[in-house]
Amino acid sequence: MELVKHLEEISLFSGLTSADYDELAMIATDQEFRRGQTIFNQGDEGVGFYVILNGRVKIYKVSPDGKEQILHLPGPGETFAEVAVFTGSRYPAHAEAADKSRILFFPKSSFIGLIRNNPSLALNMLAALSQRLKRFSNMIEALSLKEVPGRLAAHLLYLSGRRQDAIEVELDMAKVQLASLLGTIPETLSRILAKMSKQDLIRLNGPVVRILDRQGLTDLASGETRLS
């Protein structure tokens, strides 16, 4: 079965036996979404969770006046909506394909059965949720304790990984989306990128950011410095 090949590359499913893979393949359904298509809406009945084979998905909240806050933007190999599996309730956010995407769907009840008989799978899932929780904590911290320049700096550093020598970073999404992920609006993001350029922290070239002053960014991200 072709699906099994894909499943083996998903880190959530690492360490499983081939019998497990067969079972997973049995309960999964393979779905295609075009860019912009809604996968589910906040408040919909949480019937299962998803694993992305390719493409990207935007998980987001919306305010009554239409402003969006992106919570998460998973890509190939990543999962979303796991929460629905374990809280027996409704999806707490919206999900929409950010690109043309191929996605596997796992219905809640069959998946719970699998977990019950499969400690590795349970532990993998616990690790995934914990990881997500940690990222959300950092997001809360950023929104509450850092100003936009700090959040942006942190994001740039995150993208560049830990490597001291990484000079160029490619923004992996449109700036509108980046703004939404950082909890701000495109105008503000644009102004701050411009200001960072002017102060020779970065050099901006379309979606490519060249990092000129890593230390400066680090100081901004930790809140020690201000972007006058």
Add this chain to the structure above:
Amino acid sequence: MELVKHLEEISLFSGLTSADYDELAMIATDQEFRRGQTIFNQGDEGVGFYVILNGRVKIYKVSPDGKEQILHLPGPGETFAEVAVFTGSRYPAHAEAADKSRILFFPKSSFIGLIRNNPSLALNMLAALSQRLKRFSNMIEALSLKEVPGRLAAHLLYLSGRRQDAIEVELDMAKVQLASLLGTIPETLSRILAKMSKQDLIRLNGPVVRILDRQGLTDLASGETRLS
């Protein structure tokens, strides 16, 4: 063993056999903290997780200039620092006893062993983490998409539960802490409470809030209304 009695009341441990309780009691250590005492700091090695028997614990982040953002304020029967168990890394936030507290500590490795042999425990833990994740999503939404009056209104409604007739709510923490939980500062909170009083949404009496206009609060919380 006295501990077992306590363990049976923890919802994370519901549905376990008495043999399981004995095992849990074996690996747990019983600790006392006085009000204000640090339990661990962000960045400390994540050696295990905690269950509160009585008291309360403040889980929080700090900005370089000392401002705090409370992530979570668990009380009796609740757990914290589970994330450390499954991500094999450091604590992502600070923990401090908000009251004199009695707390059980479970070392990481023994607990993982328990989970591996105990699907119910794994599922309970998954449910707990999912619940937390949902709350964090709401927090992110609130910080990014709602203004302080909206967050406060949402919190008041949350405290009053779903009951339409609940008139009085007791703020279950000092206002400084409530401010930190809502991602603002005491001054702002104070002003907004005053404004809500002036507009007859609530009546304020020390730590007791009488809800006068539930609909008004609901509108604020959903962002439909503004607190002019």
Add this chain to the structure above:
DNA sequence: CGCTGCGTTGAGCTTCTTCAACGATCGTGG
């Protein structure tokens, strides 16, 4: 009794959003 932490209020200021306008790019349908 004094001290410390809490809560409130005022004044000024910073940051960010809102509103508006405009250029550029890109995909699509005529």
Add this chain to the structure above:
DNA sequence: CCACGATCGTTGAAGAAGCTCAACGCAGCG
């Protein structure tokens, strides 16, 4: 193939929300 609309990105000017700083009353507790 070109033209059009839509989305994206940028910039300016004005306004709002919330923060900082400062002062002060008040209560609890050693």
